[in-house]
Amino acid sequence: MSARILHIAKNTFREAVRDRVLYNLIAFALLLSGAAILVSQISIDIERLVVVNLGLTAISLFGVLIAIFIGIGLVSKEIEKRTLYTVLSRPVRRWEFIVGKFFGLAGTLVVNTLFMAIGVFGALLYVAHRFSRPDAWIFVALYFIILEFLIICSLSLLFSSFSSPLLSAVFAFSLFVIGSFANDLRGFAGVAHGFTRWFATAAAYLVPNFSTLNVISAVAHQQPLGAHLILQNTLYALFYTVAAMSGAVLIFERRNLK
Amino acid sequence: MAAIEILGLEKTYMVGFWRKRPKRALEPLHLTVDEGEIFGFLGPNGAGKTTTLKLLMGLVFPTAGSARILGREWTDPQIKAQIGFLPEQPYFYDYLTAHELLDYYGQLSGVSAPDRRHRIPEVLSHVGLTDVKGIQLRKFSKGMLQRVGIAQAILHNPRLVFFDEPMSGLDPLGRREVRDLMEQLKREGKTVFFSTHILSDAEALCDRVAIIHKGMLRSVGAIEELTSTVQGKVEVVWQGTNVPAGVRVLSADCHVTGDTVRGIINENQQDAAIDALRRERMRLVSITPLRTSLETYFVEKLQVRCESTSENTVGAAAGTRV
Numbered sequence: 352m353s354a355r356i357l358h359i360a361k362n363t364f365r366e367a368v369r370d371r372v373l374y375n376l377i378a379f380a381l382l383l384s385g386a387a388i389l390v391s392q393i394s395i396d397i398e399r400l401v402v403v404n405l406g407l408t409a410i411s412l413f414g415v416l417i418a419i420f421i422g423i424g425l426v427s428k429e430i431e432k433r434t435l436y437t438v439l440s441r442p443v444r445r446w447e448f449i450v451g452k453f454f455g456l457a458g459t460l461v462v463n464t465l466f467m468a469i470g471v472f473g474a475l476l477y478v479a480h481r482f483s484r485p486d487a488w489i490f491v492a493l494y495f496i497i498l499e500f501l502i503i504c505s506l507s508l509l510f511s512s513f514s515s516p517l518l519s520a521v522f523a524f525s526l527f528v529i530g531s532f533a534n535d536l537r538g539f540a541g542v543a544h545g546f547t548r549w550f551a552t553a554a555a556y557l558v559p560n561f562s563t564l565n566v567i568s569a570v571a572h573q574q575p576l577g578a579h580l581i582l583q584n585t586l587y588a589l590f591y592t593v594a595a596m597s598g599a600v601l602i603f604e605r606r607n608l609k
Numbered sequence: 610m611a612a613i614e615i616l617g618l619e620k621t622y623m624v625g626f627w628r629k630r631p632k633r634a635l636e637p638l639h640l641t642v643d644e645g646e647i648f649g650f651l652g653p654n655g656a657g658k659t660t661t662l663k664l665l666m667g668l669v670f671p672t673a674g675s676a677r678i679l680g681r682e683w684t685d686p687q688i689k690a691q692i693g694f695l696p697e698q699p700y701f702y703d704y705l706t707a708h709e710l711l712d713y714y715g716q717l718s719g720v721s722a723p724d725r726r727h728r729i730p731e732v733l734s735h736v737g738l739t740d741v742k743g744i745q746l747r748k749f750s751k752g753m754l755q756r757v758g759i760a761q762a763i764l765h766n767p768r769l770v771f772f773d774e775p776m777s778g779l780d781p782l783g784r785r786e787v788r789d790l791m792e793q794l795k796r797e798g799k800t801v802f803f804s805t806h807i808l809s810d811a812e813a814l815c816d817r818v819a820i821i822h823k824g825m826l827r828s829v830g831a832i833e834e835l836t837s838t839v840q841g842k843v844e845v846v847w848q849g850t851n852v853p854a855g856v857r858v859l860s861a862d863c864h865v866t867g868d869t870v871r872g873i874i875n876e877n878q879q880d881a882a883i884d885a886l887r888r889e890r891m892r893l894v895s896i897t898p899l900r901t902s903l904e905t906y907f908v909e910k911l912q913v914r915c916e917s918t919s920e921n922t923v924g925a926a927a928g929t930r931v
Contacts, residue, residue, distance in 0.1 A: 358716040362702070369704040432700045437761060440666045440694035440771075441717045442686045607669040609622070 355443050356451040363455020364462075367421060372459060375413050376466050382409055387474040398478035403489060403571040406471035411496050411567070413467070414460050415527055418500050421459070422507025423519035425452045426599075430608055439608070446600045453508055453596060460500045468493050485573035491581060492570040498588035499564045503527060505595035506559070512599045512606065526558055533560040559591050610680055612769050612800035613642040617674035618664050634660045636825040637674060642802055642817075644679075644768075647795050649811035649818035650804040651907060657824040658804035659697055662773050666694055679769060690719055693762035693770040697804075698777060699754060703747035707738060707757050710746060711764055718765035732760040737786055751778040759787065763794070770794060772803035776810055788814055812836075812903045820910050827910045835906050841876045842899040845883075848892040855885025873899060 367373070383406055390401040426449070429435040438448060468489075475486065506526055510519035529536070533555055540551035564584055566576055617637040623629040635657045642648045652658050663669045665676060665683055676683040679691055701710050708729055715725040733739065736756040741749075746757065755778045762770055775791075776784045791801050791814055805811055811818050812832060819829040828835065845856075849870055852863045856872060859882060863872040874882055879896055886893050 355717055358713060362713055366702065366704055433696060433698075434700060434702055436663075436666070436668060436696040437694065437699065437701070437714065437758075438717065439668060440689060440692065440696075441714065442689045442719060443717055444686055605670070607622075608663070609669065 353447060355447050356454065359438075359443070359448060359451025360454035360458060363425070363452050364458050367456070367459040372417060372421065373463060373466075375417065376463065376470075379409055379413055379467050380470055383470050383474045387477050391478045399475060400571045402471070402474045402478050404567060406467075406474060407489070407492050407496065407567040407570070410464055410467045410471070410493070411499065411565075414464060414496065414500050415503055417463065418456065418460055418503040419507050419520055419523045419527070421456055422504050423511050423516045423523060425456060425508055426511040426603065427514075427516050427519070435608060445604050449508060449512070449600050449603055450596065453504055456504050456508075457501055460504070461497060464493060464497055464500070483573075485570075485575070488566075488570045488573070488576055491576050492566050494581075495564040495566055495584055498584060499561055501592045502559045502561075502588055502595070505592040505599065509595045509599040509602070512603045527561065529554070530559040530561040531565070532562065533558055534562040560587065564588065610644050611641045611677070612644040612646075612679060613640070613648075613665070613802060614677040615640040615661075615665075615674070616676060618661070618671045618676055619673050620660055620664060620669065621672045634824055635664070638821075638826055640819055640826065640829065642800060644800050645795065645798055646816040647791055647801045647814050648803070649815035650802065650821065651806065651808065651811055651818050652804070652821040653806055653911065655823075656806075656821045658821060659773055660824075661821070662694075662696075662771055662804060665771065666692075690765065691768045693765065693767035695758045695762040695770075695772045695775055697773040699758035701746050701754065701757060701761075704745060706743055706745055707733060707741045707749075707760070710757065711761060714761045715764055720765050728764060728766075732764050735763070735790065736760045737783070752780060752783055755779055756783065759790065763790075767799070769800045769802070772801065774805055775803055776805065776807055784810070808904045808907055818903070820907060822911050828906075832903060836900045836903050842873055843876050843879055843896055844899050845872045845874060845879065845886075845896050846870070846894040847872075847886050848894060849889075853885050853889040853891065855888060856882050859885075869894065 383402075386405050387398075387402055390398050394401060426435075429438075435448075439445065471489065472482075472486075475489075476482065503523065507519060507523045510522045514522065536551060536555040536558070540548055540555050543551050563580075566580075569576065615638050617639055618635065619633075619637040620635040621631045621633050624632045638657075638661060650658050650661065660669065664671050665678065667684060667689075678688050681688045702713075705713065711729045711732070712725055715729065720728065733741065736759050738753065738756050738760065741753070746754065749757065755775070759772070759775060762772065772791075775787050779787060788810065791803070794801050803814075815832060817829065817831050818835065820827040847870055848868055850865055850868055852865075852870060852872065856863070856874075859874050859878045862874075863870055872882070876898075883893060883896075
């Protein structure tokens, strides 16, 4: 990674921290500690299931919201406020700016996820009093959540490179919702006919498949995950991220900063 | 060597939502700026000054043409390490302090950490911002932001500095400091290219100026060339509150200000005017050839164009009627 990308990434991270993005951790901590105390009192033998499910789902949702709402402004805000002028008038290539921004936001989300993961394990220890071997799969679920964030960051950046923040938010959030049901969409495409089948198949393969990255329920039920799934999801997320980032770079390289 | 060679850069934007139509922001521009000079780029608001600077900075892409900066293609990213740029009404990352901002920009410009450590306080002091450590830019006034903007433009010790309306938002003292700074940059052998619509600044600072209006270059030259002497006229200044009869008969155009009188007469009448003042025992202060001010020249250039444009329009309309 070039030094300039690193500096831009560090500045993006610093912006997120100073804009109090990490304050969401307080909301998360309150939610999780409240839930841990509640389930330990009202449920029998499913405390672990509830805490893992709730914790990982909250990590995913909080992260997705941060990725979308910060990601959509990463480029458009810089153009609107003209802060970009003094950056691009230096020996910074446009693609370096986009990639730096991406790593900055991804870094923010990884740090956020790490803190939240500590919270989940803390809550788990509180309700179960000890860790068991299947709890290690939580790390895989967290890894998949981070892969999900990478895809959403890149899509938010892609939309941000040519659209207004509001439209970018609508596009990114719609893709997140549709992508979360990608497997259902593929199932529907399998039973549909004619144009509907063609359209549903195209849509199912074009939208990011977030269903395959969602293993929260399996991990909560202590089901093991195959190595091939980890490899497949890693490659899929990397491919999708690189494709979306390439689109963002291609658009931004040609954009007039009026 | 020329610091800047603009070779027919032009820009046309497509405007409109559904039916896009072209809008010419800059006609093909040919301009050369020599190394080591202070060059003023003058024009009213909307003339195309900022568009030209954005084209040179690679912020917008030209419809046609090219440019060379410090002997290299203007698109070469490495050339930007030797360029400083202050945009019009600059806005910076307001969550940073001035030191953090300059540190970030220094990193992007490839300034080493030890150099940044001594250079940042130096340039901040240079622009009159000495007591701003720990204060975020969101708490800065407009004038202070302008000073930060100037500091970031010169931080990496560039050979060529572009300032877009550098005096904007500054108080008289700040404007004076920026003028001094530009003169110092020139003494250090740097080239300064600045756009402005404040003619007194250009007159006081520039070696050469270019006048641009409605996207078209109207004139380029040294201030002395543009503000040439008015043929055969001199300005006579003397102490007093009245115009002696001997001067009045020369049909002088006289103005009394306090205890000073200024009269404009023909050059061949200056001896007669001096004799008349002597007879009345009035103290002669000066006699100088009358020069066109830059302002007069500037207004003339814009008006000439407006008239020719309206003539063309009338001609075109007449042609249509025929």
